[in-house]
Amino acid sequence: MNKFSLQQQVLKRLAEDLLQAEDAVRVAHETATHAENIAENKYDTLGLEAAYLATGQVRRAEAIRQAMAKWHQFRPRPYDASKGIQLGALVCLVDSDDKQQQLFLGPDGGSMQLGSGTQLVQVISMEAPLGMAMLGKCEGDDVSIQVAAIRQQFEVLRVH
Incomplete structure (x- = not known):
């Protein structure tokens, strides 16, 4: 098994997850700001709920970006028996x-x-x-x- 190949698979999957998260942010933002979702009374909370969802999706997208940065910088090393199992094993x-x-x-x-x-x-x-x-x-x-x-x-x- 090739560690570099595994790392590339992780990066590819994270990139796919990021695209999905960014699409979810866009949809939630459009829903939150759509004219039909303006609250008509205090019980009409669809726009507010969509805004909360958009905020959560923005956080998710940022977490994926941070994970991608860590995985881009990651350099798996060969196993060293004197140190035992370490990052990259x-x-x-x-x-x-x-x-x-x-x-x-x-x-x-x-x-x-x-x-x-x-x-x-x-x-x-x-x-x-x-x-x-x-x-x-x-x-x-x-x-x-x-x-x-x-x-x-x-x-x-x-x-x-």
Whole structure:
């Protein structure tokens, strides 16, 4: 699996999300400012609700732009066993049922699932509970996280 290719897939998906968010901002703004949506009484709140929606969509678009900036600056490094798992690591975990999962540890804002050949790769940030639990671990180490009342256990199978 190529980390650069995964990074480009994340950037492409973020760009698509940004276009959708910008379209949503435009539609919500047009709805909020349309002449038919001027409040006729204190209970007529469609224009106000659309304005709140537009504000939320503007924030969402800005968050996507910030994530894109982080992902553009991101330079995944080769795995260094002396430091263990760090930002940019491509990790294969296996659970107690021998189910494997591929994880790509990247900057914030890129949480998504990507295809790499026939495999799925889950992109997570270091701020995610599993991302934090993996930091500094090496091949063969155990990783565990608490999800609600359930403790999930994994073994680090491979790191690239």
